[in-house]
Amino acid sequence: MLRREQNELLSQTGPNTPGGRLFRRYWIPALLVEELPNAECAPVRVKLLSERLLAFRDTHDRYGLIDEFCAHRGVSLWFARNEEGGLRCPYHGWKYDYTGQCVEVPSEPEESGFCRKIKLKSYPLVERGGVLWTYMGPPDKRPPLPEWEFATVPREQSFTSKRLQECNWLQAMEGGIDSSHVSFLHRGELSSDPLFKGAKGNQYNLGDTKPVFEVADSPGGLYVGARRNTEDGNYYWRITQWVMPSFTMIPPRGDHPVHGHFWIPIDDENCWAWSFDYHALRPLTASEVAAMRDGKGIHVRYMPGTFRPMANKDNDYLIDREAQKAGRTYSGVAGIAMQDASLQESMGPIVDRTKENLVSTDNGIIMARHRLLRAIKDLIDKDATPPGVDTEHQRVRSASVVLEPSQAFVDAATDALNVRPGVAHSTV
Amino acid sequence: MSSESARANAAAEARFRIDDANWHQRVVKVMALDRRSEPVVRRLAQGRWGGATFFTASAFAPAPSPNADMQFSMASWLSDLAGRTKDLLDELNTADLVAMVATAGENLQQVVSVIGEACKAKHVTTIAFVLGSASTPQDALSRTLTQLRPWTLMLVIAASEEAIIETLAALRA
Numbered sequence: 001m002l003r004r005e006q007n008e009l010l011s012q013t014g015p016n017t018p019g020g021r022l023f024r025r026y027w028i029p030a031l032l033v034e035e036l037p038n039a040e041c042a043p044v045r046v047k048l049l050s051e052r053l054l055a056f057r058d059t060h061d062r063y064g065l066i067d068e069f070c071a072h073r074g075v076s077l078w079f080a081r082n083e084e085g086g087l088r089c090p091y092h093g094w095k096y097d098y099t100g101q102c103v104e105v106p107s108e109p110e111e112s113g114f115c116r117k118i119k120l121k122s123y124p125l126v127e128r129g130g131v132l133w134t135y136m137g138p139p140d141k142r143p144p145l146p147e148w149e150f151a152t153v154p155r156e157q158s159f160t161s162k163r164l165q166e167c168n169w170l171q172a173m174e175g176g177i178d179s180s181h182v183s184f185l186h187r188g189e190l191s192s193d194p195l196f197k198g199a200k201g202n203q204y205n206l207g208d209t210k211p212v213f214e215v216a217d218s219p220g221g222l223y224v225g226a227r228r229n230t231e232d233g234n235y236y237w238r239i240t241q242w243v244m245p246s247f248t249m250i251p252p253r254g255d256h257p258v259h260g261h262f263w264i265p266i267d268d269e270n271c272w273a274w275s276f277d278y279h280a281l282r283p284l285t286a287s288e289v290a291a292m293r294d295g296k297g298i299h300v301r302y303m304p305g306t307f308r309p310m311a312n313k314d315n316d317y318l319i320d321r322e323a324q325k326a327g328r329t330y331s332g333v334a335g336i337a338m339q340d341a342s343l344q345e346s347m348g349p350i351v352d353r354t355k356e357n358l359v360s361t362d363n364g365i366i367m368a369r370h371r372l373l374r375a376i377k378d379l380i381d382k383d384a385t386p387p388g389v390d391t392e393h394q395r396v397r398s399a400s401v402v403l404e405p406s407q408a409f410v411d412a413a414t415d416a417l418n419v420r421p422g423v424a425h426s427t428v
Numbered sequence: 429m430s431s432e433s434a435r436a437n438a439a440a441e442a443r444f445r446i447d448d449a450n451w452h453q454r455v456v457k458v459m460a461l462d463r464r465s466e467p468v469v470r471r472l473a474q475g476r477w478g479g480a481t482f483f484t485a486s487a488f489a490p491a492p493s494p495n496a497d498m499q500f501s502m503a504s505w506l507s508d509l510a511g512r513t514k515d516l517l518d519e520l521n522t523a524d525l526v527a528m529v530a531t532a533g534e535n536l537q538q539v540v541s542v543i544g545e546a547c548k549a550k551h552v553t554t555i556a557f558v559l560g561s562a563s564t565p566q567d568a569l570s571r572t573l574t575q576l577r578p579w580t581l582m583l584v585i586a587a588s589e590e591a592i593i594e595t596l597a598a599l600r601a
Binding site: 001002166167210213214215216217227228269313314315316317335342345346348349351352355357358359360361363366367369370373374405406407410411 | 433434436437438441450498553555566573582583587590591595598600
């Protein structure tokens with residue numbers, strides 16, 4: 001349960017909101033690199049943190065992320081011509097470069113220098129790991145580029161997708177640190193999804209539906225440990241990484257690629273669910289990539305030409321009551337990602353957390369909210385750099401391990417919880 | 429025509445949600461397990477709580493008799509913060525949740541076992557907070573966690589008292 005004002009503090013991320021100021025201290029994923037496939041390609045509308053922006057790739061392959069609207073009369077530059085090093089508004093020919101600087105106002109004498117007095121708001125847009133990242137905060141606080149392992153391994157070892165989720169970012173993210181739902185909502189997929197099935201750990205998941213949770217602070221966020229009993233008296237631990245503000249990494253299963261998410265606010269009622277899969281040591285196989293493109297694992301199939309899932313609220317998520325009754329899916333919705341998204345969207349655009357009744361398995365969620373609220377307070381009161389900005393906090397891994405009962409998971413799995421170049425994930 | 433989900437998920441539909449409380453006050457017993465956690469629980473008790481009461485088990489000591497199991501009294505070691513002796517089983521009769529607060533490194537085997545066994549018998553959920561800091565030796569933390577683990581459904585290694593307050597508030601204590 002959260003008080004109303006706490007709920008608003010966490011769920012609002014627009015400009016000048018406390019939560020918005022927090023998000024604006026991080027590099028966040030903005031677009032897939034293939035959305036801007038070549039120089040002078042069509043610009044792309046991007047809404048992030050309740051700001052309407054336009055991304056483009058200019059003649060010289062420079063990426064720009066600028067205010068969507070022309071400074072002249074407010075026309076959307078989505079209609080602009082991408083030509084000769086900038087975007088030209090088709091209405092009166094005003095032209096902007098990749099920094100948002102107006103470089104041409106045809107109606108004014110060139111020598112007047114009028115155009116130099118016009119500049120659209122812009123943010124850096126940088127490619128890393130197949131993702132275009134942006135930083136929307138104060139320029140003097142701009143951190144080094146992100147170093148998440150999925151974005152730094154060779155491209156053939158990773159696959160990233162994104163999908164529109166039509167609810168507030170926080171209720172989407174909270175699903176990423178609530179591993180107790182896996183044994184229910186996703187139980188069908190543990191034995192059928194090609195990117196999940198076959199792992200020994202799945203048997204522990206299915207065999208013990210009452211995991212016990214331990215949560216500990218990590219430098220960048222939380223370690224959320226879910227403990228289940230093994231057949232020989234030891235504990236099977238699934239350790240999820242949550243790094244502030246909205247990175248979650250799911251514990252691995254067998255030799256499958258490891259996956260996780262970024263939950264990035266579009267506005268307060270929509271977010272992007274960024275989904276990545278990678279293997280630390282080997283290229284993804286053709287069949288793995290095919291499965292990901294086909295919407296398996298944590299990915300989805302799309303409505304053609306969009307990043308909106310094929311199963312969405314407008315078609316009742318293609319719910320199949322027969323499949324639900326027969327146990328092929330637990331909720332009747334197919335696919336792990338949409339099983340989560342359908343339920344999270346059903347909460348409403350922003351869930352009313354004053355109504356909820358949390359229990360012991362929700363302690364990851366409770367602690368994540370606590371850390372977010374604390375970071376917001378420290379940022380507002382003391383301008384303190386929040387956890388997760390430091391690239392050291394980003395070089396983390398999730399893990400699944402079997403430990404003796406006497407071992408603290410954070411202690412016993414220290415190596416497993418950090419990036420070790422040339423070493424595979426610890427997995428069961 | 430929009431689907432049922434599209435209509436139901438809309439923000440405007442939120443105003444039709446039933447506004448009655450969907451919960452009854454939980455009765456939460458917060459217990460300091462050792463002397464170092466006792467001041468923490470005293471400070472917690474200063475907050476505004478709906479159904480939380482606060483105790484200390486830091487006076488816990490096994491009965492001196494060699495036949496301790498036979499003579500140990502459940503009525504002699506638990507007290508409220510005013511110092512009044514309380515009977516654990518009586519307290520558990522009305523409890524929904526027991527939240528134990530422990531300090532990393534303390535030897536809590538016996539007190540945790542007694543509370544844990546009693547909660548198990550009474551079907552009362554237990555959670556635990558372990559107070560630690562960056563300077564807490566890992567083996568001390570591990571020892572305390574190992575003692576608590578068999579008896580708790582949720583363990584939080586709390587770097588601050590604030591984390592305990594927020595967790596108890598989130599659980600509607």
